[in-house]
Amino acid sequence: MSTPDLFDDAPPAPPVPPVPLTQRLAELRRVLHHHAHRYYVLDAPEIPDAEYDRLFQALQGLEAAHPELLTPDSPTQRVGAKPLTQFEPVRHQLPMLSIRTETDTEASGAANFDARVRRELGLTEADPFVEYVTELKFDGLAISLRYEHGVLVQAATRGDGEQGENVTQNVRTIGQIPLRLTPTLATSCAFLPPVLEVRGEVYMRRDDFGKLNEHQIEKGEKTFVNPRNAAAGAIRQLDPSITAQRPLSFFVYGLGEITPVAQGGPKFETHFELLQSLKSWGFPLADQLECAQGATELIAFHARMGQLRDSLPFDIDGVVYKVNSLALQQKLGFVTREPRWAVAHKYPAQEQLTTVLAIDVQVGRTGKLTPVAKLAPVFVGGVTVTNATLHNEDEARRKDVRVGDTIIVRRAGDVIPEIVGVVLNPVRAEPVEAFRQAQGKRVAERGPLFTMPRICPVCGSAAVREDGEADYRCTGGLFCSAQRKEAILHFAHRRAVEVEGLGDKLVEQLVDAGIVKTLPDLYRLDLTALANLDRMAEKSAQNLHEALQKSKQTTLPRFLFGLGIRHVGEATAKALASHFGKLNAIMGETSEVAASVEQLLEVADVGPIVADSIYTFFQQPHNREVVNDLRQAEPEGCGLHWTEGEPAPRTQLPLTGQTFVITGTLPTLSRDQAKDLLEAAGAKVAGSVSKKTHFLVAGSEAGSKLDKARELGIEVLDEAALMTLLASFVGEKT
Numbered sequence: 001m002s003t004p005d006l007f008d009d010a011p012p013a014p015p016v017p018p019v020p021l022t023q024r025l026a027e028l029r030r031v032l033h034h035h036a037h038r039y040y041v042l043d044a045p046e047i048p049d050a051e052y053d054r055l056f057q058a059l060q061g062l063e064a065a066h067p068e069l070l071t072p073d074s075p076t077q078r079v080g081a082k083p084l085t086q087f088e089p090v091r092h093q094l095p096m097l098s099i100r101t102e103t104d105t106e107a108s109g110a111a112n113f114d115a116r117v118r119r120e121l122g123l124t125e126a127d128p129f130v131e132y133v134t135e136l137k138f139d140g141l142a143i144s145l146r147y148e149h150g151v152l153v154q155a156a157t158r159g160d161g162e163q164g165e166n167v168t169q170n171v172r173t174i175g176q177i178p179l180r181l182t183p184t185l186a187t188s189c190a191f192l193p194p195v196l197e198v199r200g201e202v203y204m205r206r207d208d209f210g211k212l213n214e215h216q217i218e219k220g221e222k223t224f225v226n227p228r229n230a231a232a233g234a235i236r237q238l239d240p241s242i243t244a245q246r247p248l249s250f251f252v253y254g255l256g257e258i259t260p261v262a263q264g265g266p267k268f269e270t271h272f273e274l275l276q277s278l279k280s281w282g283f284p285l286a287d288q289l290e291c292a293q294g295a296t297e298l299i300a301f302h303a304r305m306g307q308l309r310d311s312l313p314f315d316i317d318g319v320v321y322k323v324n325s326l327a328l329q330q331k332l333g334f335v336t337r338e339p340r341w342a343v344a345h346k347y348p349a350q351e352q353l354t355t356v357l358a359i360d361v362q363v364g365r366t367g368k369l370t371p372v373a374k375l376a377p378v379f380v381g382g383v384t385v386t387n388a389t390l391h392n393e394d395e396a397r398r399k400d401v402r403v404g405d406t407i408i409v410r411r412a413g414d415v416i417p418e419i420v421g422v423v424l425n426p427v428r429a430e431p432v433e434a435f436r437q438a439q440g441k442r443v444a445e446r447g448p449l450f451t452m453p454r455i456c457p458v459c460g461s462a463a464v465r466e467d468g469e470a471d472y473r474c475t476g477g478l479f480c481s482a483q484r485k486e487a488i489l490h491f492a493h494r495r496a497v498e499v500e501g502l503g504d505k506l507v508e509q510l511v512d513a514g515i516v517k518t519l520p521d522l523y524r525l526d527l528t529a530l531a532n533l534d535r536m537a538e539k540s541a542q543n544l545h546e547a548l549q550k551s552k553q554t555t556l557p558r559f560l561f562g563l564g565i566r567h568v569g570e571a572t573a574k575a576l577a578s579h580f581g582k583l584n585a586i587m588g589e590t591s592e593v594a595a596s597v598e599q600l601l602e603v604a605d606v607g608p609i610v611a612d613s614i615y616t617f618f619q620q621p622h623n624r625e626v627v628n629d630l631r632q633a634e635p636e637g638c639g640l641h642w643t644e645g646e647p648a649p650r651t652q653l654p655l656t657g658q659t660f661v662i663t664g665t666l667p668t669l670s671r672d673q674a675k676d677l678l679e680a681a682g683a684k685v686a687g688s689v690s691k692k693t694h695f696l697v698a699g700s701e702a703g704s705k706l707d708k709a710r711e712l713g714i715e716v717l718d719e720a721a722l723m724t725l726l727a728s729f730v731g732e733k734t
């Protein structure tokens with residue numbers, strides 16, 4: 001566009017040369033690659049998402065108008081490729097090797113490897129330590145990525161190691177995988193080799209896996225059994241738009257083909273240095289990478305990562321040791337398809353296959369019916385597992401676990417064993433080793449779908465499921481011996497009334513023999529009857545008797561907790577005791593004068609469901625009888641006693657009557673912590689700002705609540721001011 005020339009004799013303004021379109025496209029792509037790396041790999045974005053989207057759309061617009069200028073490394077090419085009918089085979093220029101697995105999961109596994117390496121290298125005891133790189137063994141699937149002149153041109157699965165499948169379209173959707181590499185001056189290798197193949201692991205983070213499965217459930221679709229299966233399934237989708245919806249991540253761990261040094265390729269001395277270069281070019285490298293000197297440090301790494309394993313955001317099944325010096329690697333060479341310079345040192349498996357022998361239904365203290373799968377014993381996560389809970393009928397049916405099925409059982413850390421899924425061979429599509437090997441049953445041969453019995457398997461009373469509840473419950477109450485046993489065990493628990501030595505075997509005997517029907521029966525046990533019980537020696541009978549005597553001196557919170565009122569845990573029991581001070585203030589001399597639901601609702605953290613449960617409990621004549629019997633003095637009663645207090649002087653707390661609202665992110669406290677502190681000082685913490693609000697506690701990114709508070713002239717405190725306020729009460733008599 002030119003402006004009209006007003007001064008005919010003035011020289012024409014020199015034309016501003018337009019930026020060539022190719023240059024603008026290249027610049028947009030460069031900027032987008034940079035920000036994608038900051039976002040996906042470094043987890044440190046520099047610009048808001050909206051700005052990224054704006055740049056992205058600008059590029060998309062230009063590319064749509066000039067399709068001839070589209071390049072395969074354009075950030076727009078992560079999504080939008082067309083579905084394939086099949087994957088093309090890819091021959092690996094350099095075979096994708098596997099690593100020898102050290103089956104010995106103990107420390108000696110590391111020592112054996114170091115000893116072997118030293119032997120192969122002809123080292124004696126006098127020689128120094130061999131240096132290793134220690135890495136995590138990621139539980140995903142191996143991928144080879146080929147870059148030519150810094151641009152991703154091909155991604156292939158491992159296949160049989162010689163030939164894999166071309167999954168480039170799918171791999172392009174993974175945000176952590178660079179489509180174009182950035183040369184840097186940061187490392188010893190400051191330029192990009194013309195040909196570069198990197199190898200690494202595509203995996204799914206545990207949190208992403210959890211979210212994906214939640215979505216699957218929402219959509220009424222089948223869930224994935226574990227992150228590895230979900231990742232493998234995603235990579236093998238013919239339609240890349242499906243892969244794009246599955247959140248995948250990537251770690252680099254090695255090299256494939258690379259331009260040789262003689263032809264201008266980079267020279268690396270060590271594996272560590274190589275990985276650092278790959279990181280500087282834009283590949284995600286796991287933080288847990290270390291160098292280790294000799295066997296002792298390998299063992300230490302194995303132990304340390306074993307401790308860390310459950311808290312990592314992704315699954316690992318072991319660690320990998322690699323000789324660091326590339327010259328030594330070359331010297332060591334290979335045996336068949338495995339390098340002598342590397343080994344995978346595993347951890348005990350957290351998942352195993354086994355068979356469902358039966359599905360039992362157990363009855364809990366509160367009468368809850370729980371389906372429990374009885375399993376053929378299997379060693380998993382360090383223990384032999386024979387049971388796994390199926391939680392409730394819906395869960396059992398959703399997982400579709402049936403008697404006779406082959407299932408995968410998982411036990412991670414100290415978490416209770418869990419059935420991750422049924423293996424239906426040969427119906428399963430995902431090519432995961434466990435599934436291939438499994439001798440699962442065909443659908444037609446399977447038993448019936450699980451249904452919860454409508455009567456209690458222990459006492460025969462009706463089992464009912466209330467509206468909106470997931471659980472069936474036995475209606476037999478203390479008539480049901482299962483509930484009786486659990487109720488007694490709960491009462492005797494260390495954190496409740498504490499009867500030392502009253503464990504499940506003994507309770508079982510006492511209830512089965514009909515000696516103990518209700519809690520007060522415990523305190524009327526006759527020593528001879530006790531000693532006559534199967535396997536009960538006189539000494540143990542005496543011990544139990546003494547423990548029962550000792551338990552009579554208790555506290556109100558322990559007693560309340562021990563009653564096993566539904567929804568009344570330890571914290572609620574404490575809150576009730578300090579709010580009401582006396583048991584009679586809760587249950588009343590008669591049921592008519594018991595605390596009302598409204599009064600119970602005044603207790604901190606007691607909501608309508610809990611209040612209702614407490615109220616109902618103390619309305620039952622049978623329960624009142626038991627409680628009165630327990631607390632009545634001997635010889636008529638059992639003689640349990642505690643010191644009663646006064647109701648908490650709530651009105652005298654320093655912040656009573658003051659309403660606070662918390663908004664934004666506080667620098668050190670979580671909102672829950674701030675709320676707890678305020679409530680402990682007597683304040684009410686509300687969810688929205690109104691004329692009734694006295695103070696607003698605001699952190700960073702406080703939005704509309706802060707605006708509103710300012711509008712209403714409400715005092716605003718930051719975390720420091722809040723802490724000063726709270727600290728001013730310390731020492732004050734409340």
Ligand code: IVH
Pocket residue numbers: 097098099100135136137138139140141142143200201253254320339342
């Ligand atoms: S190195 C020549 N390093 O384990 C060595 N592999 O059999 C080639 N894996 O499925 C592999 N984490 O995908 C190496 N830090 C790591 C690894 C790793 C996981 C997988 C790999 C392959 C198997 C090796």
